[in-house]
Amino acid sequence: xxxxxxxxxxTRNEMAARVARDIPEGWFVNLGIxxxxxxxxxxxxxxxxxxxxxxxxxxxxxxxxxxxxxxxLINAGKQYVxxxxxxxxxxxxxxxxxxxxxxxxxxxxGAFQVAENGDLANWSTSENxxxxxxxxxxxxAAGARQVWVLMDHQTKSGESRLVRRCTYPLTALGVVKRIxxxxxxxxxxxxxxxxxxxxxxxxLDTLQEVTSAPLRMLD
Amino acid sequence: xxxxxxxSMAQAMADIRDGAVVLLGGFGSIGQPNALIDGxxxxxxxxxxxxxxxAGVGRAGLARLLELGRVCKIICSYPRxxxxxxxxxxxxxxxxxxxxxxQGTMAERLRAAGAGIPAFFTPTGVGTKLAAGKEQxxxxxxxxxxxxxxxxxxxxxxxxxxxxxxxxxxxxxxRNFNPVMATAAKLTIAQAQHIVDxxxxxxxxxxxxxxxxxxxLHVPYGEPTVT
Numbered sequence: 001x002x003x004x005x006x007x008x009x010x011t012r013n014e015m016a017a018r019v020a021r022d023i024p025e026g027w028f029v030n031l032g033i034x035x036x037x038x039x040x041x042x043x044x045x046x047x048x049x050x051x052x053x054x055x056x057x058x059x060x061x062x063x064x065x066x067x068x069x070x071x072x073l074i075n076a077g078k079q080y081v082x083x084x085x086x087x088x089x090x091x092x093x094x095x096x097x098x099x100x101x102x103x104x105x106x107x108x109x110g111a112f113q114v115a116e117n118g119d120l121a122n123w124s125t126s127e128n129x130x131x132x133x134x135x136x137x138x139x140x141a142a143g144a145r146q147v148w149v150l151m152d153h154q155t156k157s158g159e160s161r162l163v164r165r166c167t168y169p170l171t172a173l174g175v176v177k178r179i180x181x182x183x184x185x186x187x188x189x190x191x192x193x194x195x196x197x198x199x200x201x202x203x204l205d206t207l208q209e210v211t212s213a214p215l216r217m218l219d
Numbered sequence: 220x221x222x223x224x225x226x227s228m229a230q231a232m233a234d235i236r237d238g239a240v241v242l243l244g245g246f247g248s249i250g251q252p253n254a255l256i257d258g259x260x261x262x263x264x265x266x267x268x269x270x271x272x273x274a275g276v277g278r279a280g281l282a283r284l285l286e287l288g289r290v291c292k293i294i295c296s297y298p299r300x301x302x303x304x305x306x307x308x309x310x311x312x313x314x315x316x317x318x319x320x321x322q323g324t325m326a327e328r329l330r331a332a333g334a335g336i337p338a339f340f341t342p343t344g345v346g347t348k349l350a351a352g353k354e355q356x357x358x359x360x361x362x363x364x365x366x367x368x369x370x371x372x373x374x375x376x377x378x379x380x381x382x383x384x385x386x387x388x389x390x391x392x393x394r395n396f397n398p399v400m401a402t403a404a405k406l407t408i409a410q411a412q413h414i415v416d417x418x419x420x421x422x423x424x425x426x427x428x429x430x431x432x433x434x435x436l437h438v439p440y441g442e443p444t445v446t
Contacts, residue, residue, distance in 0.1 A: 054322065055246040055392050071249075071442040072391035078247040078445055089391060091398040091426070092246070093330035096323030100343065119346075131274075131310050132319055133299035134349065139323030142343045173346040 003209050007201035009182040015150055017042040019108055019180050023049050030054065030099065030140055032109035032122075033077040036150050039108055050086075052104060054136040056095045059087025076136065096136070099143040107144035109137065111151045111176075113166045116192040116213045118176045120147065121168035132169075141172035153181035153210060160212035162186070162193060183207060187218060194218040223385040224414060224435045231255065231408050231436045232262040235373050239264060242329065242371035242400040243271040243281060247300070248445055250393035252410050254438040255375040256280045265289045270329070270371060272322065272396060274298035274306040285309055294369070296322035319349060320369075326399055328369035333402025333431070338367045374404035378427070378435075381411035382418075385432030386425045393443070394426060401431045410438040 010018065012035050020042030023029060030052045031037050040062065043049045051060040053075045060075060061082035068082075075081045083089075090098070098104065111122040120141050124132040141147055151161055162179065178196075179186045184207055185197040196218050198207055208215050225231050232255075235241070241259070245251025260283055267290045274295050275282030282305040284290055293315060298306055309315040320328070321343050331339055340363035344350050354365040376397040378387035387409055389397060401407045409427075414437045 053392070055249075055395050057392050070391055071444070072393040074247065074249050074392055074445060078249075080445070083391070089389075089394055091394050092322075092326040092396045093399045096326045100323055100327075100341065131298045131303070131307055131317060133297040134319055134321055135297040136322040138321040138347060138349070139343045142341075142345070143323070170347045 003206045004183070004202070007183070007199050007206075010199060011182070013038060015180050015182060018185065019148065019150055023106065025049065027105040028052060028058075028103065030104050030107040030144065032107065032137070032140065033135075034110045036108040036110055037075070037077055039150070052095075052098065053081070054095055054099070054140070056090045056092060057081070057083065057087065058090065058098070059084045061087070096139055099136070099139050102143060102145055104144040106146045106148060107140045108148050108150055109140065111149045111161065112168050113161050113163050114149050114151075114176050114179055114188070115163050115166045116188065118174040118188040119166050120149065120171045120176050121166040122171045124169045126168075137171050141175045146177050147175045148178045148180065149176050150180045153183040158210075160210060162211050162213050164213045183210070186215070192216070222383045223429065223432060224381075224383050224437070228254070228258040228261065228436065231434050232258045234406070235259065235262055235264045237264055238266045239372040240268045240270065240370070242374040242404050243269060244374070244376040244395065244397035244400050246272050246392070246395040248276065249443055250377050250389070250395045250397055251280070252375040252377040253280050254410050254440065255408060255436070256284060259375065260284050260287065260289075266291050268292040268294065270294045270325070270369060270400075272296055272325070273300050274303055276300045277302045278305060282306065285315065288314070290315060292316040292318065294318040294320060294325070296320055296325050321349065324366050325369065326396065328366055329396070329399045329403040332368035332370035333399065336368060338365055340365055369403065371400065371404035372406065374400040374407040376401050376407065376409045378409045378411040380413045380415050380420060381409055381432075381435045382415050382420055382429070383435075384417060385409070385429030385435055386420050387411065387427035387432060388420060388424050389426050398427045401427045407432050408434045408436070410436050412439050
């Protein structure tokens with residue numbers, strides 16, 4: 001970790017804000033449970049981005065004030081949310097038809113590992129998981145037009161989450177297009193990981209030291 | 220006169236047999252037919268296969284049905300919840316079979332059952348361990364898995380309003396799996412917060428036409444809590 005001493009890694013909140021900057025007006029976006037849900041908080045209300053929740057909500061708005069909760073309105077993370085003007089409800093088969101049918105511009109997911117060929121592992125950390133829970137991850141990964149991943153660059157024990165080949169059970173093959181970590185923003189290209197941006201105080205060489213797949217700067 | 224409204228839980232639960240495949244609506248605790256699940260616990264049917272997005276929370280409702288040993292198999296997408304204590308105990312002890320299905324594939328398998336489509340191809344799950352044992356075919360340049368329809372003997376659903384023909388409306392995200400499951404079972408039983416006169420429901424707002432519904436029980440329980 002000494003290699004990283006000189007830089008200031010992004011916090012979860014800063015990572016979410018960084019993702020939000022890249023989402024243009026007019027996109028239909030699904031945010032995975034966990035850290036990706038925070039991305040919505042960083043899209044200003046005047047930039048019209050339509051958020052979808054897999055449980056049949058299109059046009060999801062922010063968390064309600066405590067005295068204005070609709071107890072029938074939750075997101076995929078089972079938190080109370082609101083519906084923006086123009087929002088709509090649909091049943092589960094339609095909600096996933098929208099996903100599978102390629103109508104979402106973007107899905108932002110958390111992950112355990114992403115491989116240099118775009119393979120995604122984000123639902124289970126063991127072949128012998130006691131009771132693996134996939135939820136909508138495989139549908140979203142296979143169905144959205146673009147998949148971006150928001151995750152820490154390394155595991156808590158310092159292993160790279162960007163890898164040559166995933167060792168955890170896969171969610172989908174070759175789907176990840178971009179990764180936002182606490183250290184960098186990277187594209188997945190036919191030639192592997194290409195670095196778009198590195199946090200201040202960190203060099204490409206140092207980023208490479210903590211990444212187990214080869215990196216190059218984006219042309 | 221068509222009248223699908225039943226007056227008691229015993230009438231609602233009549234004829235649910237041992238070994239039945241039971242579809243349970245809801246996503247987490249929202250839109251979950253809790254009163255009907257309690258009725259099923261009381262009714263006594265066993266060796267059930269349950270299809271539900273989640274596998275029960277705490278020790279009430281679906282978790283209670285599991286704990287009583289009445290379910291031999293659960294088909295779901297996300298067995299992990301804030302407190303899946305009963306399910307995890309049974310699963311680790313090898314006392315319940317688990318079929319994990321991607322959530323959208325589960326919804327579409329149910330839809331297919333209701334729509335008379337025996338199976339369909341989908342790219343979801345290709346290259347993952349959930350593809351094991353499934354026929355794979357490349358269609359229009361994309362690898363796909365063959366998924367079979369998932370039909371129920373019984374569906375238990377929660378609605379907001381109902382009339383005596385069994386027309387149903389839902390409230391906000393409590394719609395979720397309910398309209399899909401209502402189409403996919405031989406016997407569909409709905410609990411509804413409000414019973415209204417025939418003709419009172421705006422036809423534009425009916426999400427489940429009564430053709431799919433066999434019995435309606437009035438259960439005005441108020442507001443759900445998130446678990």
